[in-house]
Amino acid sequence: MWLVAKLKKKEFSIFKQDLKNKIKSNLKFYQPKLFKEINKRNKIIKKEIHLMGNYIFIYNKDFKNKNFVNFLSTTRGLDYFLSKSEFNQSQLENFINLCKNFEDQKGYLKPNFFKPLINFKAKFLTGPFVNQVFQVIEKKENFLKIILNDLELKLTDKAKHLYQPI
Numbered sequence: 001m002w003l004v005a006k007l008k009k010k011e012f013s014i015f016k017q018d019l020k021n022k023i024k025s026n027l028k029f030y031q032p033k034l035f036k037e038i039n040k041r042n043k044i045i046k047k048e049i050h051l052m053g054n055y056i057f058i059y060n061k062d063f064k065n066k067n068f069v070n071f072l073s074t075t076r077g078l079d080y081f082l083s084k085s086e087f088n089q090s091q092l093e094n095f096i097n098l099c100k101n102f103e104d105q106k107g108y109l110k111p112n113f114f115k116p117l118i119n120f121k122a123k124f125l126t127g128p129f130v131n132q133v134f135q136v137i138e139k140k141e142n143f144l145k146i147i148l149n150d151l152e153l154k155l156t157d158k159a160k161h162l163y164q165p166i
Contacts, residue, residue, distance in 0.1 A: 001059070001060070001061065001063040001064050001085075001086060001089060001094065002057055002058070002059050002063075002085065002089060002092045002096070003057070003058045003059075003063050003069065003081050003082070004055055004056070004058075004081065004082040004085050005055065005058055005076055005078055005079075005080070005081050005082070006015055006054050006055050006078075006080055006081075006082070007049040007054045007055075007056060007079060007147070008077050008078070008079055009054060012031075012056070012077065013077075014076050014077040015075060015076060015077030015078055016029065016077075018075050018076045018077060019072065019075050021071070022071075022072060022075065023061060023062070024079070025059060025061070025062060025148075026060065026061075027059070027060050028058070028059035028060070029056060029057070029058055029059075030050060030053060030056070030057040030058075030059075030096055030099075030100075031051075031056045031057065032046070032050070032051040032109055033048055033049060033050050033051060033107070033108055033109065034044065034049045034051060034082050034109050035047075035048060035049075035106070035108040035109060036049055037050075048108075051099075052111065054065070054079070055082075057092065057096060057146035065085070069081060076078070081096040088099075088164050091131075099113070120135070120136055120165055121134070121135050121165070121166050122134060122136060122140055122163040122164060122165045122166060123134075123135055123163060123164050123166050124134075124162070125162040125163055125164055126162040127162075129148065131135060132148060132149075132164065134146040134147060134148040134153075134163075135147045137145055142156060143156050144157060
């Protein structure tokens with residue numbers, strides 16, 4: 001069974017070692033990560049970014065026993081285990097498999113992992129473009145960049161357009 005654990009900052013190795021000492025059977029750890037090159041002052045800085053922040057997926061067949069999980073809650077480096085993960089096993093496995101399908105040989109997520117989140121088609125529900133289909137090419141906090149009938153448009157939040165993904 002998969003568990004989701006929130007770890008204390010910079011204590012992943014302490015948590016992993018302490019958990020291995022407590023559990024003698026097979027453990028699997030999974031933490032999706034990105035590799036990003038940042039250009040800072042004309043220098044390229046290579047940085048590893050954890051997609052889930054301080055959260056990590058852990059698999060062991062003995063996690064089905066709640067008393068065993070309660071015993072592990074005192075592991076050094078652990079903030080807490082997310083509750084009710086036994087009910088979401090299929091979603092956890094689907095997400096982990098999705099991430100693994102988009103990994104390169106070094107274990108980093110490829111950029112096309114995020115493509116379905118950006119390039120989607122939608123239909124306006126209100127405004128002058130009612131029932132018109134458009135494609136979202138960029139989504140930011142305060143604007144949406146779309147392509148509508150071969151025109152590239154930028155919609156701001158002030159416009160309050162309602163749309164529905166299709």
